[in-house]
Amino acid sequence: MIENMIRTTARLRELNGPLTRREVFRRLGLAGVAVPMGAAVLAGCGKRETAPASAASTPITVPTPAAESVAGLMRLPLPEVAPPVGGRDAQLVEVELETIEVEALIDDGVAYTFWTYGGTVPGPMIRVRQGDTVELTLKNNPNNKTPHNIDLHAVTGPGGGAKFTVVNPGGSATIRFKALNPGVYVYHCAVPPIPMHISSGMYGLIVVEPPGGLPPVDREFYVMQGDFYLDGQRGQPGRHGFSLEKCLAEQPDYVVFNGSVGSLTGERALQAKVGERVRIFFGVGGVNLTSSFHVIGEIFDRVALEAGSLWAENVQTTSVPPGGATIVEFTFEVPGDYVMVDHALGRLLKGASGVIHVEGPENPEVFEVVVPGVNLSSGH
Numbered sequence: 244m245i246e247n248m249i250r251t252t253a254r255l256r257e258l259n260g261p262l263t264r265r266e267v268f269r270r271l272g273l274a275g276v277a278v279p280m281g282a283a284v285l286a287g288c289g290k291r292e293t294a295p296a297s298a299a300s301t302p303i304t305v306p307t308p309a310a311e312s313v314a315g316l317m318r319l320p321l322p323e324v325a326p327p328v329g330g331r332d333a334q335l336v337e338v339e340l341e342t343i344e345v346e347a348l349i350d351d352g353v354a355y356t357f358w359t360y361g362g363t364v365p366g367p368m369i370r371v372r373q374g375d376t377v378e379l380t381l382k383n384n385p386n387n388k389t390p391h392n393i394d395l396h397a398v399t400g401p402g403g404g405a406k407f408t409v410v411n412p413g414g415s416a417t418i419r420f421k422a423l424n425p426g427v428y429v430y431h432c433a434v435p436p437i438p439m440h441i442s443s444g445m446y447g448l449i450v451v452e453p454p455g456g457l458p459p460v461d462r463e464f465y466v467m468q469g470d471f472y473l474d475g476q477r478g479q480p481g482r483h484g485f486s487l488e489k490c491l492a493e494q495p496d497y498v499v500f501n502g503s504v505g506s507l508t509g510e511r512a513l514q515a516k517v518g519e520r521v522r523i524f525f526g527v528g529g530v531n532l533t534s535s536f537h538v539i540g541e542i543f544d545r546v547a548l549e550a551g552s553l554w555a556e557n558v559q560t561t562s563v564p565p566g567g568a569t570i571v572e573f574t575f576e577v578p579g580d581y582v583m584v585d586h587a588l589g590r591l592l593k594g595a596s597g598v599i600h601v602e603g604p605e606n607p608e609v610f611e612v613v614v615p616g617v618n619l620s621s622g623h
């Protein structure tokens with residue numbers, strides 16, 4: 244699919260004559276995003292331009308700043324799905340989270356200073372049982388520069404724990420709470436400016452299973468969507484910080500699953516087999532955008548609406564607000580690549596896609612090609 248977009252872009256260039264590559268991307272709203280979508284198309288697209296002179300009579304020379312090197316920086320590692328709780332009784336569960344400020348790639352060649360729980364975006368999945376008492380210790384890594392805290396939507400109590408967990412670098416705080424309600428809940432940082440902390444990556448999910456646990460499935464996945472606001476231009480190579488202005492305007496440079504463009508594609512794609520029933524714990528950290536979560540080529544057999552106790556069946560797209568979550572479950576009948584998207588598809592070009600790669604025997608009774616059309620991904 245992404246290859247298709249690249250070809251569409253190339254095609255547009257052919258149709259429009261000698262446009263500069265940068266102009267093509269600008270017209271498509273793709274400026275810079277194209278970097279991860281195909282190096283061949285994008286090479287050189289992130290080059291900074293010299294600002295135009297403000298008046299012809301007084302030429303002003305504006306030096307082109309050199310992109311700061313991102314050499315050695317990588318994408319953040321992916322968070323793991325916590326194991327199911329099973330049928331055990333309620334108990335005391337000790338959880339330790341560490342806040343870590345870390346520079347990593349949000350896109351090819353584009354680095355951002357993430358603020359994280361545990362060094363991943365989203366942070367570690369916490370998984371407990373309804374009735375458990377959770378003793379949560381929040382540590383702030385001594386190398387950090389900023390205080391952080393945690394507000395868990397699974398907490399019943401003032402501020403969801405935030406007020407009493409503000410921790411300076413090198414410090415720690417501990418709270419205890421009882422998980423009263425089953426569901427899937429977002430946790431996030433709530434230190435001012437809160438939007439900056441959240442949209443820098445400080446969110447995750449706490450799953451509170453009902454007594455007896457959730458029904459077994461073959462595979463579980465953990466995916467969270469977030470919108471990111473960088474200083475500079477989207478796709479501009481180099482190192483970037485947070486743009487409060489863009490955040491307040493709700494104009495993200497990137498909308499991604501699990502922390503970066505391409506985080507769940509290629510070698511990092513999620514894996515499943517034909518016949519397997521899968522469950523996705525899907526949440527939205529935000530900070531601003533509601534997700535229209537959809538898996539292209541699949542229908543959710545059932546969805547826990549807003550991750551609550553009401554299950555809907557046969558759902559194509561489910562709406563997940565910032566600070567909200569859902570559980571979707573379905574079975575793969577046909578092999579292939581299934582792309583998870585926010586069906587507000589302009590965001591696809593800002594990075595909002597991830598792939599579930601499904602292997603297994605073809606199933607012509609469910610899907611077969613009778614007469615193929617042209618194959619956009621196979622070349623001219």
Ligand SMILES: [Cu+2]
Pocket residue numbers: 358390391392432433434440445
């Ligand atoms: Cu924070």
